[in-house]
Structures are given as C-alpha cells and as structure tokens.
Amino acid sequence: MPEYSTKQRALLLDFLSTHADETFCVDSICSQLGSQGVSKSAVYRNLAALEAQGKVQRLTKGGSRRAYYRYKAASECTGHLHLSCEKCGKTYHMPLGATNRLIDNVKQNSDFEIDRTETVLYGVCSNCRK
Template identity: 30%
Template sequence: MTHPSTDAAVAADKEAFRVFLRDHNLPATAQRLAIADVVLGTDRHLSAEDVATELRSRGASAGTATVYRTLDVLVRSGLVVERDFGEGFKRYEASRGVPHHEHLLCTVCGRVTEFRDERLERMTTLLAEAHDFSRQRHRLVIYGLCGDCRRGRLSGTVRGS
C-alpha cells in the first residue's frame, strides 16, 4: 500500500509546515525545510538515520539533534506520524490523509509494508463488542520475513547471516 506523494501534495505539505513554523514563532531554517522535504516527499517509513543519510545524498546535512528536533516539530504539526515498531528507534511517515492501515515488518532487512484489510477492521470491532468494549483504535504489526529475505534465507544469502 502506498500513498501518492504528488508534487502538489508535497508542495502543499511543505507550505503548511512553513505556516506552522511561522505560527509557532519557529525559524524556517534551510535545514528544517530540507528535513521536511525528505520526510514529506516519500512514502517510506524513515528513521532519523534514514533522513540524515538522504540529506547527505542530496548534498545537505543536519546534525543528529537537528534531525530529531525537526522530526518532533513535524509530528507536532500533524504533517508526519511517528511509528514505533519495537526496533529500538522510531520511524516517520507523512500523514497526508493516510487511512488507517497495518504494517508488516521484515525482521531481517527492516522493510515496512503497509496493508489495509476491511475484514480485519470488522474483526477488531466484533472482538471488542464481544468483550463489551468500545473500540477506538488499534495497531497491528506483523513481524516476519519479507519475500526477498525469505528467498535469500532459503538460498543462504541473507544479509547478516
């Protein structure tokens, strides 16, 4: 499942971030805007390290503290969602109208695959009602091996093994 990050949507999000910064009396520095461009311009779930690496590949850079502080501001703005998959670090994704979805997390390469299944949505509601519980939200992360790593493991070529 991917969420289209059209040029227009990314531009609108970047402008919304500028407005958020201005409204909260925060400077719109080149580093903050470059970090926002990286996170808002992708459909991937990026770690802070991924953001720093992408900045370097674009010929820009920002210190680790600046990346983390900017990610925090992006989350507070509502433009980015923070995800914790229990890996010891957080990942970030643009929130632009993303419907509720679940995640598959490869424990070998770290790839995150999103999926949405209406049957699962109905099942969580039914399970909650069966236990006299009013469901507000849920989170599901399925941990395992993606197809590429599974095929690699079967042929003995998995990274790190």
Template identity: 45%
Template sequence: MSGYNTKQRRALLAFLGEHPDELLTARQMADALAEKQISLSAVYRNLAQLEAEEKVRRSAKSGSHEAFYQYLDAKGCKGALHMSCVKCGKTFHMADSNAALFAKHLAQSEQFTLDAADTILYGTCSDCKGK
C-alpha cells in the same frame, strides 16, 4: 501549530513525503539529507515538532533500541492500519475492508476499540516469508 517553515523542515517533509510507507530512524533521514546540509540534531528537532503536530509517529521495533518514525500526513496514510515487516522494514496499508473487519471483530469479541491511526502490526511480508 506548524512552527517555523525552515529550509530543514521543508527538506525533511519532502523526504518523508517520498517515503510514507517506511519506518526510518533519524540517522537514516539525516544521512539521506546530508548533501542538503541538514544535521542529525536538526532532524531530531524537526521530528519532535512533527510528532507534536501528529504528522509523524514514533515507534520501536522488536530487538532494536532505536526509535523509528513514519510520516502520517501523506495522502492515504491518515487513518490507515499499518503492517510492518520485521525483516525488511517495509510498511504496508491494510486494505480498508480488512481493517474494518479486524476492528469490528475486536470491538465485538474483545470489547476493544482499535485506534487504526495509531496502530502498527508487525509480522513478515510475503516477499520475506520465503527467505
């Protein structure tokens, strides 16, 4: 069920589609969409519906009390194992072959089945490592 296709929903989906590899707060989205007259409450309302539809994922970052959201309905994001930099916040897709090896290793050595579509690995990206 996609709910109502309101102006706010279309604007939020367009914005999320332009930022599929980022973890963003509702406030960041509302600030970016302010010129389109979309309120913070409208962003939260739409994010709740999109989360129920499994089009966005809500997560938390270590050391933060805020919820972060990532758009999952973009091409290339579905089923991808994500890695997020704790310094700059950029999110990357793990190469499919590496994700498959990682999942296989977990299954064999830990008897654990990884749900790649619902997993984010946190660490430091190569750009931030030297900073």
C-alpha cells in the same frame, strides 16, 4: 523561524514523503540528509515538530527504545490499519474492509476497541517471506 531551519525541515519532510511507505530511524535519516547540510540535532528537533503537527508518526519496535519515523499522509491514511514489515521496513496499508473486520473481531472477542489511527501491526511481508 530562521530561514535556515525552515529549509532543513522542508528537506526532511521531502525525504520522508518521497519514501512514504518506509520507516527510518534518526541515524538513517541523518546519513541520507547529512550531505545536504542537515545536522543531527536539526533532524531531532524537526521530527519532534513534525510529529506534533501530525505530519510524521513515531514508532517504536518491540521492546527496543529506538524510535522510527514515517511520513503520515494527511487524508488517505486515517481509516485503516498499517502493517510494518520488520525485515524490509515497508509499510502496507490494510484495506478498509479488512481493517473493519479485524477491529470488529477484537471488539467482540476481547471487548477492546483498537485505535485505528495509532495502531501498527508488525510482521513480515510476502516479499520478505519468499
């Protein structure tokens, strides 16, 4: 891989990991990284590669085709569910106990097993309801 594109990927991963609790659409990533010489096509290409490596998660919000991305910490974010605030874009980590209770409830009442690594619940966080 050419050094140039490795550097763009590192910048992108760096940006996402320092804002690990937020989600970004491609446009906002481009406006943050554009000044560092990262092109839009490089952002698309690298996001796809990072998604394939399991380093970022791709999200789509209710009905819209627009994709959002967030950094996926490799180890600590596997067991619990994530809550995404539609107002501020922050991601909250549901405690494991609460995750297990919710998953058990759905399983008992609906005979459905939630995929805890892929599921994101959307709503409004307490800060944004104040």
